[in-house]
Amino acid sequence: MSAFPPATHDVFALDQLLTDEEKEIKYRTRAFMEREVAPIIADYWERAEFPHELVPKLAKLRLGGATLKGNGCPGQSLVGAAMAVIEIARVDGSMSTFLMVHNSLAMLTIGLLGSEEQKTQLLPRMATLESVAAWALTEPSNGSDASALTTSAKKVEGGWELNGKKRWIGNATFAEWIVIWARRADTGDVNAFLVKKGTPGLQTRKIENKIALRCVQNADIRLESCWVPDSARLPGVNSFKDTNVVLAISRIMVAWQPVGLAMGVYDMANRYLRQREQFGNPLAAYQINQEKLQRMLGNIQAMTLMAWRLSKLYEQGKLDHATSAMTKAWNTLRGREVMALGRELLGGNGVVSDFLVAKSFNDMEAIFTYEGTYEVNALVAGRQATGIAAFKALPKKGK
Amino acid sequence: MSAFPPATHDVFALDQLLTDEEKEIKYRTRAFMEREVAPIIADYWERAEFPHELVPKLAKLRLGGATLKGNGCPGQSLVGAAMAVIEIARVDGSMSTFLMVHNSLAMLTIGLLGSEEQKTQLLPRMATLESVAAWALTEPSNGSDASALTTSAKKVEGGWELNGKKRWIGNATFAEWIVIWARRADTGDVNAFLVKKGTPGLQTRKIENKIALRCVQNADIRLESCWVPDSARLPGVNSFKDTNVVLAISRIMVAWQPVGLAMGVYDMANRYLRQREQFGNPLAAYQINQEKLQRMLGNIQAMTLMAWRLSKLYEQGKLDHATSAMTKAWNTLRGREVMALGRELLGGNGVVSDFLVAKSFNDMEAIFTYEGTYEVNALVAGRQATGIAAFKALPKKGK
Amino acid sequence: MSAFPPATHDVFALDQLLTDEEKEIKYRTRAFMEREVAPIIADYWERAEFPHELVPKLAKLRLGGATLKGNGCPGQSLVGAAMAVIEIARVDGSMSTFLMVHNSLAMLTIGLLGSEEQKTQLLPRMATLESVAAWALTEPSNGSDASALTTSAKKVEGGWELNGKKRWIGNATFAEWIVIWARRADTGDVNAFLVKKGTPGLQTRKIENKIALRCVQNADIRLESCWVPDSARLPGVNSFKDTNVVLAISRIMVAWQPVGLAMGVYDMANRYLRQREQFGNPLAAYQINQEKLQRMLGNIQAMTLMAWRLSKLYEQGKLDHATSAMTKAWNTLRGREVMALGRELLGGNGVVSDFLVAKSFNDMEAIFTYEGTYEVNALVAGRQATGIAAFKALPKKGK
Amino acid sequence: MSAFPPATHDVFALDQLLTDEEKEIKYRTRAFMEREVAPIIADYWERAEFPHELVPKLAKLRLGGATLKGNGCPGQSLVGAAMAVIEIARVDGSMSTFLMVHNSLAMLTIGLLGSEEQKTQLLPRMATLESVAAWALTEPSNGSDASALTTSAKKVEGGWELNGKKRWIGNATFAEWIVIWARRADTGDVNAFLVKKGTPGLQTRKIENKIALRCVQNADIRLESCWVPDSARLPGVNSFKDTNVVLAISRIMVAWQPVGLAMGVYDMANRYLRQREQFGNPLAAYQINQEKLQRMLGNIQAMTLMAWRLSKLYEQGKLDHATSAMTKAWNTLRGREVMALGRELLGGNGVVSDFLVAKSFNDMEAIFTYEGTYEVNALVAGRQATGIAAFKALPKKGK
Ligand SMILES: Cc1cc2nc3c(=O)[nH]c(=O)nc-3n(C[C@H](O)[C@H](O)[C@H](O)COP(=O)(O)OP(=O)(O)OC[C@H]3O[C@@H](n4cnc5c(N)ncnc54)[C@H](O)[C@@H]3O)c2cc1C
Ligand SMILES: Cc1cc2nc3c(=O)[nH]c(=O)nc-3n(C[C@H](O)[C@H](O)[C@H](O)COP(=O)(O)OP(=O)(O)OC[C@H]3O[C@@H](n4cnc5c(N)ncnc54)[C@H](O)[C@@H]3O)c2cc1C
Ligand SMILES: Cc1cc2nc3c(=O)[nH]c(=O)nc-3n(C[C@H](O)[C@H](O)[C@H](O)COP(=O)(O)OP(=O)(O)OC[C@H]3O[C@@H](n4cnc5c(N)ncnc54)[C@H](O)[C@@H]3O)c2cc1C
Numbered sequence A, B, C, D: 001m002s003a004f005p006p007a008t009h010d011v012f013a014l015d016q017l018l019t020d021e022e023k024e025i026k027y028r029t030r031a032f033m034e035r036e037v038a039p040i041i042a043d044y045w046e047r048a049e050f051p052h053e054l055v056p057k058l059a060k061l062r063l064g065g066a067t068l069k070g071n072g073c074p075g076q077s078l079v080g081a082a083m084a085v086i087e088i089a090r091v092d093g094s095m096s097t098f099l100m101v102h103n104s105l106a107m108l109t110i111g112l113l114g115s116e117e118q119k120t121q122l123l124p125r126m127a128t129l130e131s132v133a134a135w136a137l138t139e140p141s142n143g144s145d146a147s148a149l150t151t152s153a154k155k156v157e158g159g160w161e162l163n164g165k166k167r168w169i170g171n172a173t174f175a176e177w178i179v180i181w182a183r184r185a186d187t188g189d190v191n192a193f194l195v196k197k198g199t200p201g202l203q204t205r206k207i208e209n210k211i212a213l214r215c216v217q218n219a220d221i222r223l224e225s226c227w228v229p230d231s232a233r234l235p236g237v238n239s240f241k242d243t244n245v246v247l248a249i250s251r252i253m254v255a256w257q258p259v260g261l262a263m264g265v266y267d268m269a270n271r272y273l274r275q276r277e278q279f280g281n282p283l284a285a286y287q288i289n290q291e292k293l294q295r296m297l298g299n300i301q302a303m304t305l306m307a308w309r310l311s312k313l314y315e316q317g318k319l320d321h322a323t324s325a326m327t328k329a330w331n332t333l334r335g336r337e338v339m340a341l342g343r344e345l346l347g348g349n350g351v352v353s354d355f356l357v358a359k360s361f362n363d364m365e366a367i368f369t370y371e372g373t374y375e376v377n378a379l380v381a382g383r384q385a386t387g388i389a390a391f392k393a394l395p396k397k398g399k
């Protein structure tokens, strides 16, 4: 299937809510994605390979660093950064995740919690994507309950010795730098360390057989007596709570991802239904199909507004984690509905990734699950609404 | 059950999107509803009676006329009018529909399509609710396809003779004025007429046994050689299309109704779950209940933003019927989900209307269906997206 | 609306799975319900009154006692009793619940756990419905966690003194006998007592404003120093566990109720859609409506088979509570979907109880909630599948 | 991941509904699948390759030919054949589809509509899987509306010349025989022809990039002046209606496929949740997870009973296409729900195909769509319930 379908999803005039700069990011990114990525990405996805050839081209879009200012970073507004996220995700979820991990997890951690030296040394080359970064929090035994992480950091002569396992770490097979979250052997507090590719004691193994975000190279990591110098420690991280300053932004970006996926799937399904005929009429003529299209369209407007409002609250310093968690959860729930509707609307072609919809249908599953699963985010938000943490064992009373 | 629960639904800071006047309408209406209506309305609902005692009090809120300017009307902004709609619906769907029919169907038709004389004569007393109005489009055989209406208007000496049947007409059993939509015997075009209570040939019969909006008095109307003077004809109405200028606004108001219902149900459920204990913990402590609360909360934010954005587009003159139809449909779909969740969260008390939730659960069903059913609105919107009217028979094409 | 619609729901030939006797019960009950009950029940439902006039006629159907043998009871097979349940529920949920409470809760408790004397004295008149019974387990503060009941029974001279409150007790406003579950002051064990209408210290107050099963008279009960003789105690009940022998059967009957409601709603919607026209075609011609009808139909077949299989396992002595709980939960989930679909298919007439669908739509909500809510049944079943009781606080581990 | 999880899904004692022979097929197939297929299939699925190595082993199970009698076929009962279908699908959807296409489409067409000669020549080697068959109805432009097929068959000297395109044809890249459905140039009637691998003018091209049933080799077929001898024509096929005798059985088999997928996913999720811990408890301890498990379990019982009842009605000669279509549609709807629940329950591991669930989640999508999509089956069934074919343009009626 040839050119990417025109954008027909925006019936609520999103541009009105954007600054000129944000609009510019949106259309700049869209043009790139439709022209450079759409024609080639399905093959990479099928082979579960990362499209390294696209990195230099992507670099020219100047999206590296996103909301960070200085050190070569573009200092985008939050909504501006989000426009890049959705336009990339509209065409490909993997590329969107690749950049989200690099920008809104790894670079952001360095930018917000690193030393001046770390920033000036690393960020400029990361902003140009010459250096790609990864961010390693999750462990094989600690996913939803990441705060229970057991990777350890022992203070040794001139540095730290890291031991433990990480799982699911995006970009980690080829990233130059990996931010490793570990627990200090002395205090028990969580710290973070920059570990460079090739450091002795660091092993990364690609996770095979994923059905979602197949271009993203997720790794199982093993750290065995992995020594890093004192300068590798991020001075801004002194406890697990310090992840929050990063996750506050990254979760917003993740809440935008389903918006982008949904836009692309709608655009594709809309065109498909108008072009294909069965029983003497275009598929778009049939009631069942029209209702699905409209449900998708309504969901997209709502998801967009949810993520936009979340971003605005953040910009005003009025966002709390609960609201962010609720929105991430909600957007992935509706995003999943859009994907399923799009998938079925394409019939048999809905199971072939070249038609985009099958690919996004699968990619959505990962987003439903990462940065806190739907359920765990709902319970994190629920804790605030009720005052009770239901994801843990409840206090046993009486009787 | 004591006082109405505090508002805990607004995690997206809706007030930020409102002008001072709009906020003032919101809190003025909320105070009235919580204080005057909440304590007494369940009984009226149970008895399926209209709470006439509340009308003079409601009048003092100066909501009559809503967006209309002049002739005693308050000239609210669209969003201001919507704030009244949601705050009324938060406590009671029937009152919200009573006023919506009066303001955004009947008065609006007069205000936008009536003569100067009609306006100056009728609107002032309607603005103070001394005179209540009804609006009669639907017929027993023409519901979703209202444009096929068959009530006839024959030109006779000094006036018009109306014949036919109407169904579902809210407020009509006691309204002073009913706007009757009828087809001219001569031209076949649709016109509209003001028919006064007590006019010979006009019979109204209350529709009994409703499960929804039980305080709203819906009537079956019979017009038998019902004569009205020339001055009863609304000069602005010359074809069925002229309903659109009214429905453009009323549909937005209807899209706000589920928002209000949902807010009330959330507030009630949230308080209930924190107060009631089972198995040694507040119900709010249980995961299944927390996930439902959060799903409700997310839906409410999304529904609010959808209706808000719709209103803003209208204010800019950028709204088309398709988008309006899509939004009404979408908001009722999510509204229904919120009602069902609230209903089940209250357990047995969820089937008793005093706890509000059961009442709103039922009221929602009418809103799902009126001003165009969910399905018909989806197909109206779908026509624009696809260029094909799927609610009618499709053109048959050769094999 | 004229005669009750013909049965068109049975595409899986249920009769093949029935004995001749079971079929006979089914058609006998159906004829009665369509002829005697359908024409008059909506008015009772609207007024929230019990149709006492129907009791003598119902008595002639010889359904009283259901599965009990002897003492004037018909000794129906479980599936035979179920056929009465579904055929009654097909026309009216309230009547079905009235009889279910009488037969499968109250009489069954007496029949299975009463003394010979209690049985011979009470059951014959109950079998003929001359004497109606109620069954009181739930309390205001103990619903889902009924086992925490606090109504107390103190041994006194020649009998017992009962104190406490019960809530939701069906039939209790007029029943001759109420089975009261209470905790012995001495041992703390749960026992059961037969309390006769008019006993000093027993007060029943009708719960008003229900939206569901409005003909069923549910009561709030207050027991204040209510003395009953030694002979009032059911000797078979010595602990809370003894409720299980009754609930094992009643839960199966409740699992059949949504089947009956769904059958009636499908039959009604199917006829309605074929008769009513909009946009030049019968509503039945439109895709969206056909898909809904088919989803309803599929659900009905599945629900029927689920309840049938449950009954068969019980008859073989192979049923455990977990499977029963799962099936009750599942059937109410699908039943609720059928009700919602039927409700929307009837458009405006779907909110008027005369058209049956609105009534069943509401009645379903009570069934979703009683005999264990959907959620609590799911968790009861889940305990067996996982070995962990998630409805209670989990044991707190480590950390 | 070690051995395939034990079967914990059967709480309704399915074995009771089976003959000894049917049970034997079930356990024979299960043992094979768990032992031989489970450990190796994820890799084939990932590479989108057919596991030819398994064919000789599978052959030993003597499932080839399924319900056909004679010519080396096992003459299984319908339910017996279904037991093989579900046990294969429980471990792998692709293998199940491979065999379903071979047995219940291709061999069945030959067995029911072929000449004696065709049967004796082809069936014995097909029964032993030495010869694999494919079945080609769908075309690029005719999917849901297969009856509009345009592949043509022109009578020529000593045989027929076939021209046209087919799409989606399972097994066709390596099958020895392909049943091709084509329209006779002379009469316009649909006939069927046996085309052998390697016949000049027959080209098959594998459809790449599928996300579902990746081991099944689906082909785009091109027939260009492809000559086949007179003996290639199936004498039993004289019109499109003759597909029905085959589809009557194959659709039942397809209705069983989601049952098998769901059983496997449940078994896997159930074990996973009991083994993995987060926040100090096994995942199985959390309410949200238990409710999902139970919903899956209920669905599985219902889906099993639906397919079983369908099979029984067929065996009695009492099944019509509408009921079959409804059941296929319904089972895929619920199957999809089970897949989604299983997928989310496994968290991140739910997107890796080695854990089975991700694979089945994807495979389900194809089954939702093939043998008539969900929607088209619902409308085919709806036609019978309403008398109106809504999948075609409706007759346009006068205003
Ligand atoms: C494609 C992909 C990319 C990722 N990239 C990164 C990355 O770059 N860096 C990184 O650090 N991590 C990454 N992750 C990890 C991700 O954040 C985790 O997968 C996620 O937090 C869920 O953890 P889990 O997979 O261990 O699931 P689990 O925690 O095992 O959850 C399994 C199931 O149990 C439920 N559950 C868990 N706890 C509870 C509870 N208390 N109550 C009720 N239900 C519960 C969950 O909702 C879920 O349904 C990635 C994951 C994926 C799939
Ligand atoms: C409580 C209440 C108050 C009301 N107040 C007023 C009032 O004040 N004034 C007034 O004029 N009207 C009023 N109405 C009428 C209301 O607008 C109609 O009920 C509504 O338009 C639906 O029409 P119907 O009830 O005839 O349903 P129908 O049109 O008969 O629809 C029945 C079902 O068929 C579906 N359907 C219909 N056509 C199609 C199609 N072409 N394709 C697919 N599906 C289709 C519908 O979606 C619905 O599910 C009120 C209604 C209610 C219930
Ligand atoms: C119409 C009607 C008729 C009835 N008839 C009778 C009768 O004749 N005799 C009789 O004895 N009783 C009767 N009942 C009572 C019925 O059995 C209870 O309503 C039911 O058990 C639920 O209890 P509850 O209403 O107190 O809800 P609650 O227990 O307060 O539940 C409220 C909500 O919390 C949820 N919840 C509760 N506990 C948990 C938990 N641990 N984890 C997660 N969620 C939880 C529930 O699922 C529900 O959503 C009747 C009820 C109704 C509505």
Ligand SMILES: Cc1cc2nc3c(=O)[nH]c(=O)nc-3n(C[C@H](O)[C@H](O)[C@H](O)COP(=O)(O)OP(=O)(O)OC[C@H]3O[C@@H](n4cnc5c(N)ncnc54)[C@H](O)[C@@H]3O)c2cc1C
Binding pocket: A276, A278, A279, A283, A286, A287, A288, A289, A344, A345, A346, A347, A348, A349, A351, C287, D101, D135, D136, D137, D138, D142, D143, D144, D145, D167, D168, D169, D170, D171, D212, D213, D218, D366, D369, D370, D371, D372, D373, D374, D375, D376, D390, D391, D392
């Ligand atoms: C993995 C796989 C294996 C297959 N194997 C075989 C095989 O071995 N042999 C074979 O012959 N075929 C095979 N098929 C083809 C399969 O039968 C078709 O895919 C199926 O019939 C749907 O056709 P389609 O893909 O062209 O979808 P379309 O017909 O284009 O349908 C697209 C969408 O439109 C909807 N739609 C279509 N018509 C209407 C209507 N009138 N009203 C409302 N909605 C409508 C559909 O429900 C669907 O959502 C296979 C397909 C797949 C995916």
